[in-house]
Every structure is written in structure tokens, then in C-alpha cells.
Amino acid sequence: MSKALLYDATLCIGCKACEQACADHNKLPYTTAIGAEEKQSDHKYTVVLTKGEHFMRRLCMNCLDPACASVCPVGALRKTSAGPVIYEEGRCMGCRYCMAACPFGVPKYEWGKVLPRVRKCTMCPDRVAAGQPTACAEACPTGATKFGERDELIAEARQRIHDNPEKYLDHIYGLTEVGGTSVLLLSGVAFEQFGYRAELPGDPLPMLTYRVLSRIPDIIPLGGVLLGGVWWITHRRKEVAAAEGPRNNAQNGTSKRRRDEE
Amino acid sequence: MKSKLTFWKVVFVILMAAGIYATFVRFTRGLGPTTNLTDQFPWGIWVGFDVLCGVMLAAGGFTLTAAVHIFNLKRLQPIVRPTVLTAFLGYLLVSVALMFDLGRPYRIWHPLIMRNPHSVMFEVAYCVMLYTTVLALEFSPIVLERFHLHRAMKIIHGAVIPLVIIGVLLSTLHQSSLGSLYLIMPEKLHPFWYSPLLPVFFFISAIAVGLAMTIFESSLSSKYFGRELEIGILRELGRVLAVVLCVYAVLRFEDLFHRGVLGKMLQPSYEMTLVWLELALALIVPLALLSVPKIRNSANGLYVAAVMVLLGFITNRLNVSITGLESSAGVHYIPRWTELAITVAITASGLAVFSLAVKYLPIFPVPEARTVPSTREAVIPVPVLDNAGD
Known part of the structure; x- marks a missing residue:
């Protein structure tokens, strides 16, 4: 139904073919110097990190319910039904709320440009739409990055952990993190070492703001009636005065009482 | 007096020159060379101070119009105009600051046609846009009066109550929503500040700051524009301020207690210093001051308490938007001088416009006019409409 990527760090040999393929597909420069950069940036959407003999990929997780898409004014x-979280640069006004909100720190900005864009892995939406795997999955020589149906990849990940429990942590990263992601990770060593946050909530982050925002349609009429009502009550004296003729001497007493109420 | 004015004019020119240079760098070379913002730290002082603090400091507008027009506290009438002017200028300056901060400021209108109702930022954008319009209308009688456009004044005058109600509703929404912006970052914002109650805290503190700002402003304008200090009014505001601060303090304590972070507040850390600085400035010292009758009833005491509250909640907004996010980002953010130059220039131009408005528009009531029964919008002409306001 929805496509996903499964990255198995135990199969990765750190060849960085995925980095090269990603750069080629997104028409970004890729040199030895860029290959040596160990972080995602506006010119490098995926990176293979090395810690001793362990490797780990970082890329956009393409969340099922992405914080970036929910906060973008x-x-x-936008999350597409096919899986990728895509970016329409013609709409973006550059508020960078997506960068502030992303729990994985994925969106990057073109700080050096006068008219900058947000940059991130978008899970090759054109290739996915054409029924092809993402560029990185196609380029991977060992099958460490595998493209497929999310459900099937989860089943496969579970099987791999089941078959080799000593090789893997019993954790499919992305299965439940922030409500689940379209990129799933398997590893033999802690994900935190590579900058993946360990204690992410299992509920999608957009729920946190939507819980508040969804009350607004109720607050407006309620508040309007309340304020109008207070006005109606506090201005009763004016009507009385109009009916009986002005009597100003009582003015201080009542207004003081009302002030104390606030 | 005259030499003092000249000195400030020189300072103003220097600040504006620095600001114009920084503006030039910003729009010819981009955000990177102008700011110390990075991929790890995408929001800096323009969001933290110019937008968050700017909107907060302009909260006097909705607080005071609600007090006078909805709660019928007509004694506060004489300070409505300067407060509405401050609020209007405040929101205009926030919009100017946004033009610097947005990567593509020429698309600032996009939310009008590209809607995402699930975005807090979208809601804030709409509220700020609409509320700035409301403030312009609330402010318009002052300009209309200056040019003797009595018919137009009458129209605005008739719409004043609905306008105030809409203004209060919009303010309630976006003042709290500026706190909601950070609800989506539970894993990033330090637990001293991340709370499900962020929108409530932002709203209550906006009311406190609105009151403090009104006291602050009245004190300053009595000093610099030679107008009589409405000490009676300020005492009233001081009392309300104390109550609002107490409510905020109790709620904040309960929240920290229930989330189990009180213990952490006693363990030395960068955040511990900042949270105590904030609480001392915003709550502890002002409440201590306001609890002493002699201080609470003196002009200077009120002024000092108000300034502390302002500084305290500015610290709070900066903690939420900047310092409280540093640990998780793993970086220290210190604004580049060009960022500061733009913030300072925007603030300075606001002050300049305020003093020009005071000079050329009927912002402060003329002393003898105060004995005249005042009407809703502190309006001296068209007294026919309204016999004595209340």
C-alpha cells in the first residue's frame, strides 16, 4: 500500500554508493570531499556514518504523520499516499518551522543563498511513482537498503531479528517512533550513537498541536458570547441612566467593585 | 533638555546606519552571512525577540481595551490611546521583523491562499494579520480626529464594541498559539519550559505583560512627554498585575510539580540558572515589591516592578525559543552583530514613530479635556453620542 525503505546496518559495508546515487538523482555535486562529510546538509540528503566497524545511514525518515508537514503554514x-514526504518549493516562504519541528533534524536550509529553499531527502517520489525503487536502494550492492511495501519490510525485519537475535538489537527503529516512519532501521548497536533520539513518543507529534488547534472553532463563539455578555452586564448602568436621567454620584463605587472582580 | 535630545538623535542615527547596513547584507547576501543561524538552530533572535517578545509586549492593546470597553473600567480611559498606539506599532514592527526572518519574504502572503489549518504558524499568521487590521481600526479615530473627519469617526465609534471583542478573541488565540508553536518539540525543548500548558502560560503572561507595559509606558511618557502621571490608574493596574502574577506563579509551580521537574531546578546547570533568573525577574521580585503597600502605591515602586516583569517575561520567551533549545541542538547560539543591529534598528524606529505620533496626533488627553465626560474611545469630540460613557 505504502512504500518504505528498510536499512539494515549489519549488512552495510560503508561503500557510500547510496550517497553517490542520491546526489546523482537529485543533481547534486558529489566529490571525495563531499563524500567525507559526515552530516546531512543542503547538498547531501543522505549520509553513511561510521563508528569503528559499525555503519549507520541517516536520511529523511519520511514519517507516516510528519511533524514538518503538519507545521508548514x-x-x-506533504506526505503522499505512496510514502514519500515531498516538498513544493514554490509554496515555501522560508519560515523554517519544519526544521524546528522535525524530531530527526532532517530538513536543511540553503543559508548561503539569497533565495533559499529547504532541502531534504524526499524518497525519490518520481521513481516511486514510476514503480521503481529509490535511487539509494537500487544502488546498494549488499541489500542493506531495501525498498518495498512497508508491511512486508516490517515482517522481514522481524524475521531477521528472530533468526539472528544475537546480531540485532530487538528494535525496529521507525516502527513506532513518532507514530511510525517510512524508513525502518535495524542495527546491532545503539541508534543513539548515530544521533537517532532514543526516547521519541509513540504518538505522532502533530497530535500535540492539533489537540489545541482543534479547539479554536469552539473557542471563538464561546469567547464572543462571554465577552459580549460581560459587556451587556457591565453596561447595564448606562441603560438605567438613560431611563432615569444621569446620576453620576454612584459611578465610583460600581466601577471600583468591577475592577476588583478582575 | 535640548542637548539631551541631540545626543539621542546622534545615537539614533548611528543605530539606524548600522541597521541599514545589516539590512543591505541581509537582502543581498542572504541569511547565512547575516545571522548565526544553522541547520541545528534555525530560529534565532528575530523569532525569539522580535516576534515572540514583540507580540507579547504589544499585549497591552487587548488587555486595556477589554478592561475599558468590555469590563467598563472607564477610569482607565485616558491611557487607552497610547496603549493602542503601542500595540499597533508593535504588530507593525513584528511584521517588519518577519520580512527579515523569512527566507523568501516576498511570499509572506502565501498563507492567504495556501492554507494548512493543522499548522499553528498558519493560525498565528491569520490572527496577527486580522488583529493588526483591528488595531488599525481601533487607532484610526485618533488620525480621523486630527483631520476632523467626524463622520468616519462616528462609524468607527459605532463599531467599537464588536471590534474590541474581535480583538480580544484574536489576541487570546495568537498570544497562546505562540506558545503552542513549541508543543511539537517535546524532545527538543528543555523540561523546565516544555509543558502541555505552554499556550496557557503564554496567554496569562501576555496579560501580565500588557499591564506591566501600560504602567511602564505611562511612567515613561510622564517623564519624557511631560504629561501628568495617572498614579491612581497605575495603582489599580499594579493590583491587577499582582493578582495575574500570582495566578501564573501558582499554575507554573503546579505544572513543574506534576511533571516532576522541581528536583532538577535545584541541580546546577545552564538551564537552572536561566529558569531561576526568569522566575526571579518575572515573579519573585515583582510580587515581593507589590506586596509592600508603600512600594505598590508609589510611582517609582510600580515602575520598577513593571520593568522587572517585562524583563522577566522577555527572559521567559527567550528561554522557550532559544536557550531552552540549545542543549538538545548541541550548540550555543549567540546572535551575530548584524542580527542584533536589525533588531535594535527596528526597535529604535518604533520608539521614533511613537514619539512622532505623540507630537502630531492627539494621543494623550489634553489636561482640561479630562474633566469633560469622556466617551468610549477617549474621544473628546462627538460627545453627543454618549452621555458620560458610563
């Missing part, structure tokens, strides 16, 4: 970021 103009809807420039």
Missing part, C-alpha cells in the same frame, strides 16, 4: 511539505 503553506502546505509546502
